[in-house]
Amino acid sequence: MYNIVADCSDNVPTRYLVNDACVLSGKPLVSASALRMEGQLTVYNYRGGPCYRCLYPKPPPPETVTNCSDGGVLGVVPGIMGCFQALEVLKIASGQGSSCGQQLLMFDAQDVKFRSIRLRPKQASCAVCGENPTVTHLVDYEKFCGSAATDKCRRLNLLSKDQRVSVQEYKSIMDHTAAHLLLDVRPLVEVDICHLPTSLNIPLSSLENRNSEHIHVLKERIGQVKEQMSSESQVPVYVICKLGNDSQKAVQVLERMSGSEVDCVTAKDICGGLMAWAQKIDPSFPQY
Ligand SMILES: [Zn+2]
Structure with a gap:
């Protein structure tokens, strides 16, 4: 009763x-x-x-x-x-x-x-x-x-296999200092808690809304990476977020922007995001 x-x-x-x-x-x-x-x-x-x-x-x-x-x-x-x-x-x-x-x-x-x-x-x-x-x-x-009755993270699967890299693969890209851009698409409040040292932070919402200030910074950074590259190939952009969902959405946004709003880029998602990084690569990285 x-x-x-x-x-x-x-x-x-x-x-x-x-x-x-x-x-x-x-x-x-x-x-x-x-x-x-x-x-x-x-x-x-x-x-x-x-x-x-x-x-x-x-x-x-x-x-x-x-x-x-x-x-x-x-x-x-x-x-x-x-x-x-x-x-x-x-x-x-x-x-x-x-x-x-x-x-x-x-x-x-x-x-x-x-x-x-x-x-x-x-x-x-x-x-x-x-x-x-x-x-x-x-x-x-x-x-x-059209969704599960749970708050547990839905694992989105928006991209093809070749548009994604594992945290281990990204670690080796980072260690071999190949010119690339690491884009962190979390909100600033989360970036303040923890982030990878070389990342550029542009929240997913700013990408989606084409925030002019943020897009300007993004263009600049892509330009800088292009200068470091010896070949004429597209600038590799690796996208990371907390769990690997928003980063997939951001890859899709970047692909639409590539070649028109920004220089040509090859955008890839880092599977599982920073929490996978904390679990598999760097145990001292904060989990929140
Ligand atoms: Zn009613």
């Missing part, structure tokens, strides 16, 4: 599953989440307010979802959000009630700021809580979302 549900899950399929179960059983859903330096809190399906599906009728494309193992999270942030979540559960349980029913609390840990935004109301067209629901029992949520 239960009356209130707290969603502390870390993936999209579970969020839809818990939401639908709460709507179908008429229970309020106290939902909290955290990623990097940000947290969010709201109560769904509460006193006529919207449910999760009212706000997100369609699951996001799986490749656009950043989970905590890819994106990172500062452990204190989920701790703070968890406390607020517990507070709302206790307020509802004790009859005082929550004011988060149509409101989203957002916490920015970087600037230590809270903001509250009003959510859009319950939607008459909602598939589960609307006027003509099409979801009347729990369905296959992994199928619905």
